[in-house]
Amino acid sequence: MKNYINRFYLLKISAVVFVLLAFSSCKKEYKDPNAALSDEVLSSQRGLTGVAVGLQRLYIVGAVASRAGVYYNSVTANGFVTNEIRLLNSGNIPELQLSTGGNSVDGTNTILGNLWAASNKIVFDADNVINNAANLPDKGYASGLIAYASIFKAMAIGNMSQYWEKVPSGIGQNVSFITRVEGFTKAIAVIDNALAVVAATPISSSFSPNVPSGIDITNTLYAIKARYALFKGDYPLALAAANSVDLTKRSFFNFDSNTLNPLYEIITSTNNVYQPTNANLGLTGSNIPDAADKRVPFYTTGTGATMAGFGVATATPIPVYLPGEIMLIKAEVYARQAVPDPVNALIELNKVVTKQPAADPFGVGAGLPPEIGPLAPANILPLIYKHRCIELYLSGLKLEDMRRFGQPNTDRKRNFFPYPFVERDNNPNTPADPAF
Template sequence: MKKKSLYSIYLSATMLLISSCKLDYVNPNGPVEDQVITTREGLISLAVGVKSYYSTSGLQALITAPGATSRELKGVTTFTNILELEAGGTALPTFNGNVNGLWSSMLRSMVMAEKLIKYAPQIVSQEATMQSGLVAFGYLFKAMSIGGLATAFEQFPIQTDLDSKATFVARTAGLTAAVKLLDDAVALLAATPPSTEFNSRVLGGDFVLLDVINTYRARFNMMLGKYPEALSAANAVNLNTKSQFLYTNQNPNPVQQQVIFSANFKPRANFGLPAGFVEAGDGRLAFYLSTPDVVVGGETLKTLKGFFDDIAKSIPVYLPDEVRLLKAEAIIRSGGSLADAVTQINAVRTQAAGDAFGVNANLPPYSGAVTTDALLLEVYKQRSIELFLQGLRLEDSRRFGRPAPPTNLNPVPTTFERNRNFYPYPDQERLTNPNTPADPAI
């Protein structure tokens, strides 16, 4: 079977949602799963497929649902699932389709990553440089899937189970497992650099594997409160490289599809932040937001730009300024030099040109108090603006101690910066998996 048709069939299969990690294929004439994962070409196609799936279905779920919950976006259609997300609080039911989409897409990408990790050492055992690339790639996307679940859920599986009985672990244990996967990927790549063929066929020219891995190491260590480790990983990232997910008319930008094409959401003015958090003249306002404005429910909503206003626009895997802000946060939280933290903050604030993705704040240097609390608030502000719609605001809102939503109001007023802390577990999981824990209160 030719690579192209094999990839197409496998990718079509992966677009189906799963329940408790159970795979269902609808094409009886396509290759069974074992035929896909027990050939060299099948494994390479699987690696390409997991990146494609994560960058479309995965990112759509990770950006739009938590984006609405953390007030970056406002749901503006009459679809019930969108209205439930917008209301938040106890009005968000366990059968919400967007929450289920986030849960199932992360588990789907985890399944695919696990198969790379399991089968690459068997199928390409005589090709160490191809094997190292495929396994490290699997480690990365499994870790990314775990981190995606940790963004929105208190507990989740870190190993899929085809018998629909996956066990759950707490976020801390899950993130610890994700960091271990990424650490293992770094060690594997150092011992055996991937082949030119792997780099060309799987990564392409827009994905620098080691820098992506180290950025996620920094991100997840920060979420765990391991600040020296976060700083070390951030320092290992080459800020001159550029990694991005690519899209075409046939493989469209998933946020553009939800916000502009389907018009299910619109971005809030001032990035959905409290009054005074966004400075006049911030260059990122014009980068991400445009007119015409509309007023919905008393709120001013903007027209989306940035990485999301064209069907074929690329989305960064991470932004270099996230790494700078991770450094600043790690320094502050670990009791390091506040002057060094200000240097990192100013590298973001004062950038007038030259950002790899064109996100330039062009602001004056920081002039506020040089104290732990003041600088952490400044980091939060800069992250919220710089990393707009990168799927990070909900986690940031919790980590930086922003006001929690009330448990006795339904819906949660838009004066609150987020309308949930964590999502309830989808009915689709609870009905088939007896290990599903109790839902969080809010």
């Protein structure tokens, strides 16, 4: 792990040093880049802000291109193995491997390698921000840095925990591994620390103008806490976190002509990589969307052959989470908790089923008649799964859902992913690859 972290870090150093030199050029101060890294980047408010802003870029775009970031590789790997998307060009070898599935997916796959490397790089950089921000004199600004960096650290750990049976316990040479459930627990601990910091010292109003607009920090921390608590089966924690999310607020990644929406840049604008499987979003049987479901024309165009939704244009924002996800988390928790509450489970499910596009902050709405109860949890859970597949289409969450809802292995092309050779070749503690 250490070798590829260092390679990614050199790219980040160059970018940050360039910014620092640009800011200080009027003073004609020329400093050793290594000194700038230690003395300015990790000990100054400006330097740590630069590293924090870089976390979002690493998550969305990667170090050098959109195909290197966590987001594209997450939704792509997930999309192929869960049949959400179809391959257009078999010359795209990494995508072809995932589209084929099974043993065709191995440690050479660059989509998985980029997802793994970028996630670990984010954890490395986020640790630098979190650990050093505490030393800043402006505690309100430091609170913002810690909370913002924690979002990306938690999502990086969470993404790895969704796709691999075991994940690194930390960053370093010959690092050990922990189970994926322990990975979710670790991500939640990162979030809890951030929430405690913000509760003790509210984020200064001077912080938000210095980071990309769009992310609602507190709501995002609660939303991803609810997500990972659900994934690890801690239902009381998931419900408490979900109830803390203000569903009227938006939290999203912003794009412009300099930083393009990766779904548009790679998929929509080229029409040469992949597209939706069909107008049913790849779903079959009882999971096929209702004919009147307004989410299908939101996510696809025409006969479902091309992508719309959050990849429709260069500057289309991508949500960090959808309000519908939080509603469905509540519904699932009520259905699965120790003493099931099918009445409230159905209420939360119907909030998604009946939601009109105009009532959703991102325009995602089914606009269907409500499901009629009473329904037992065994009848509600399949409906929750169906609506998660549609509401959260191409969000990178479906593989986790398929396992949690007990969908048969034959309905997906992988269950967990093999470990990238970039890890195996550098770390003797890398676990054995899963059989499927």
